[in-house]
Amino acid sequence: MATAAMSEIEQVQDLTALVDGLRVLFEDPEFKVVSEIKRLTGKPIIGNFPVYSPVELFHAAGAHPVGLVGAGNQIEIAHADSRFQSFVCSVIKSTLELGLTDRLQDFEGIVFHSICDPARNLASVFKRNFPDKWVEYIHFPQNLVTESSVDYLENEYRRLLDRLQELTGKTVTNADVNNSIALYNTARSLMGTLYAFRRDHPHILTTRELYSLVRAGHILTVEEHIRLLEHALRLVRTKPGHERDHIRVILVGSFCEQPSLDLISAMEEAGLDILDDDFLLGRRWFTEDLPTDGNGVRTLASAYRDRSVISSVKHDSRRHKGDELVAQVKSSGADAVIVSVPKFCEPGLFDYAIYRRALLDAGIPHLFVEYEEKMWLFDKVQTEVETFVESLLLD
Amino acid sequence: MAEKIEYRGHLHDLQKDLMNDYFDQMTRSAQGEGSPAVYLLISGNPVELLRAFDLLPVYPEINALQTAVKKQALPFIQKAEELGYSTDNCAYVKADIGLFYSGNKAPMATVPPPGLLLTNYVGCNVYLHWWEHLAELTGAPIFDIDIPFLRSLDGEPSREDLQYVVRQLEELIPVLEKISGKKYDPDRLREVVQYSLETGEYWAKIKMMPQLKPAPYDAYFDAVTMMGPLYALRGTKEGRDYFRAAYEELQKRVALQEGPLPEEKYRLVIEGPPPWPYLRTFRDMFARWGAVFVASSYSTVGGLWEFGFRHDPSNPIESIAMHMLKWNLTNRNFLQRYAQLKSYVEDWNADGLVIHSVKSCRLFSAGQGDMREYFARELNVPTLLVESDLEDQRYFSPAQMRTRIDAFMESLEHHKLVGHQR
Numbered sequence: 114m115a116t117a118a119m120s121e122i123e124q125v126q127d128l129t130a131l132v133d134g135l136r137v138l139f140e141d142p143e144f145k146v147v148s149e150i151k152r153l154t155g156k157p158i159i160g161n162f163p164v165y166s167p168v169e170l171f172h173a174a175g176a177h178p179v180g181l182v183g184a185g186n187q188i189e190i191a192h193a194d195s196r197f198q199s200f201v202c203s204v205i206k207s208t209l210e211l212g213l214t215d216r217l218q219d220f221e222g223i224v225f226h227s228i229c230d231p232a233r234n235l236a237s238v239f240k241r242n243f244p245d246k247w248v249e250y251i252h253f254p255q256n257l258v259t260e261s262s263v264d265y266l267e268n269e270y271r272r273l274l275d276r277l278q279e280l281t282g283k284t285v286t287n288a289d290v291n292n293s294i295a296l297y298n299t300a301r302s303l304m305g306t307l308y309a310f311r312r313d314h315p316h317i318l319t320t321r322e323l324y325s326l327v328r329a330g331h332i333l334t335v336e337e338h339i340r341l342l343e344h345a346l347r348l349v350r351t352k353p354g355h356e357r358d359h360i361r362v363i364l365v366g367s368f369c370e371q372p373s374l375d376l377i378s379a380m381e382e383a384g385l386d387i388l389d390d391d392f393l394l395g396r397r398w399f400t401e402d403l404p405t406d407g408n409g410v411r412t413l414a415s416a417y418r419d420r421s422v423i424s425s426v427k428h429d430s431r432r433h434k435g436d437e438l439v440a441q442v443k444s445s446g447a448d449a450v451i452v453s454v455p456k457f458c459e460p461g462l463f464d465y466a467i468y469r470r471a472l473l474d475a476g477i478p479h480l481f482v483e484y485e486e487k488m489w490l491f492d493k494v495q496t497e498v499e500t501f502v503e504s505l506l507l508d
Numbered sequence: 509m510a511e512k513i514e515y516r517g518h519l520h521d522l523q524k525d526l527m528n529d530y531f532d533q534m535t536r537s538a539q540g541e542g543s544p545a546v547y548l549l550i551s552g553n554p555v556e557l558l559r560a561f562d563l564l565p566v567y568p569e570i571n572a573l574q575t576a577v578k579k580q581a582l583p584f585i586q587k588a589e590e591l592g593y594s595t596d597n598c599a600y601v602k603a604d605i606g607l608f609y610s611g612n613k614a615p616m617a618t619v620p621p622p623g624l625l626l627t628n629y630v631g632c633n634v635y636l637h638w639w640e641h642l643a644e645l646t647g648a649p650i651f652d653i654d655i656p657f658l659r660s661l662d663g664e665p666s667r668e669d670l671q672y673v674v675r676q677l678e679e680l681i682p683v684l685e686k687i688s689g690k691k692y693d694p695d696r697l698r699e700v701v702q703y704s705l706e707t708g709e710y711w712a713k714i715k716m717m718p719q720l721k722p723a724p725y726d727a728y729f730d731a732v733t734m735m736g737p738l739y740a741l742r743g744t745k746e747g748r749d750y751f752r753a754a755y756e757e758l759q760k761r762v763a764l765q766e767g768p769l770p771e772e773k774y775r776l777v778i779e780g781p782p783p784w785p786y787l788r789t790f791r792d793m794f795a796r797w798g799a800v801f802v803a804s805s806y807s808t809v810g811g812l813w814e815f816g817f818r819h820d821p822s823n824p825i826e827s828i829a830m831h832m833l834k835w836n837l838t839n840r841n842f843l844q845r846y847a848q849l850k851s852y853v854e855d856w857n858a859d860g861l862v863i864h865s866v867k868s869c870r871l872f873s874a875g876q877g878d879m880r881e882y883f884a885r886e887l888n889v890p891t892l893l894v895e896s897d898l899e900d901q902r903y904f905s906p907a908q909m910r911t912r913i914d915a916f917m918e919s920l921e922h923h924k925l926v927g928h929q930r
Contacts, residue, residue: 231874237842256654
């Protein structure tokens, strides 16, 4: 199977041009490429709301998981704001707006996760407003100290698989799950290689480019995404670049609602070399390859507890977010931290207070930036970043 | 129209005495006397286990709301905001963090430091963050109890969900033994759970009374009075005795057909927590219209006794687990809340629904516009949605609130006059 978009992309031999071509994949509120994938594969489409979703299970069950992270600044919110109040973040409303404006017709279902209170209520609102859609809600364990949380999550995944099999009509074997784990291992490992390259060469592989490559995986099949990442990795190794008078930063807080691509560019152009970030964190959830020879469902459940990243939406009292951020800054050689949080995002905003204490204690400069996916004008953020950069460069 | 009318009976005075005793216990604990404190949360909690070890339950939510009722929360909120907490974060948390940084001196008590932070994660994601922050600030040990949300199609917890919660409660017992220095005594737990069973019996009967006309008390403004002992004293003899006294007092009012207002003109259901800093003002805005709340979702955050829940002394831990999983408002999904409110409107014979949307608590509020659509459009129930906050007085605009409520009540009057049938 090859989508037309992917066939074109594979002909492009210049990374910047290739990345520009990816915008049509993920900045399209009509999901035309998703429609094409549905037509070519015959698979039911499931939208995966942020942050982390066990995409391997959807893939193994014969569905195509599509990352559904709102609609950026591509649509006006005209209906959803009467359902969710002004103090609820934009991604909740724009995702509902996609549904209320019939843009999710190709989606058989949508899955939400226990990330925050509005996302949980949104699952119910979807159920009521779209009674014909398959709507699921995954409750991830929040007590990761107890080993019984792995048993719990394995059961939760088996419940999900049962529901998926009802939808797709496919009987899922352990081999299917392990096969999917292997594919997503490959995609994650390629993204990890690109992240490492960007950390060492942020002037060659920009964050805008890296972000686009990862984000394309929200839309493409994992098989096509792997081909895209391999192609990009070949191109990036020969891409020229010039070192810039930028400060090196770690960016955190943007794990759910996403800033527009142009906002990411605006921040880079204002003088940031971003060495690491948490954009689209759910796609890079595991810190190592997962085994592919065991009980696949159990593997995913146990990896959630023991081989995954720290996150504002995963409560793990064995770890301290502030300490881990400080360690990340030190090990990467970053000069500073950008805490970039979507407006009204409670998990991100709560964690800011923790980061702030830890960074002040460690003497690491930071800048707090608030954004919304629907922003069109970035002057304010750009000025804030420029001022911050200047203050560090002149220090 | 009279401006300030309320029912004030023995149950209110007794509550005040009992809560003052409870706050004194907190202050004594802070002074190193009496029982060590365990912080926990209101929603569907396992306070019976703490009581079985004679540990003192401390509820930062109660501390925050008491501070707000006394209109003293704002300086604490602002203190937290100076330290990086956002204007968009839950103001209960900010008031509590500000209180911590102000030496834990609340208007009603000195809050003791936690011997243990027990996170009963029952629906509210903010709980997890709140306790994580407290753990960092106080250095106290933390124990999380993860309660799987009610997410299946039938809205029931699975057998595996129940096993998972029971296992965590069993893992909690040695932690409580260590903190209290006492050995676990199953007979003592059964005794405590028996008190909770009897408390729940009385409370359930009390909650059903407003189905009668007139309702003998306001199921929002008077219910919140009774909610204090329900959490602070559940599992104790004093708590059980309080609910028996309240039940007997209210029974007499039923016999005399006395309601909280001189005349019950409108019967309303209310969704959402109260605006604590403006509780009296908010109450008077409805009282002046002769409107009584006959049922409220907020009074079920801690448990759904009126819908059948009872603790079970013969199976104490499992019944505590079921309380946490199934029998409280916050661990139920949003559509289950719609069903609960629908039952209130129908079975408690209400004329309309008021949705008080609070910015702080998105568990309650996120999506209440959809709830309004459902009640107003699909069920044709007169519905008012008003916004303010449960803790932060800056979000309560008395003039605007009164205008909205008056307009709603006028339309309700018209609705009744024309004999509108649902």
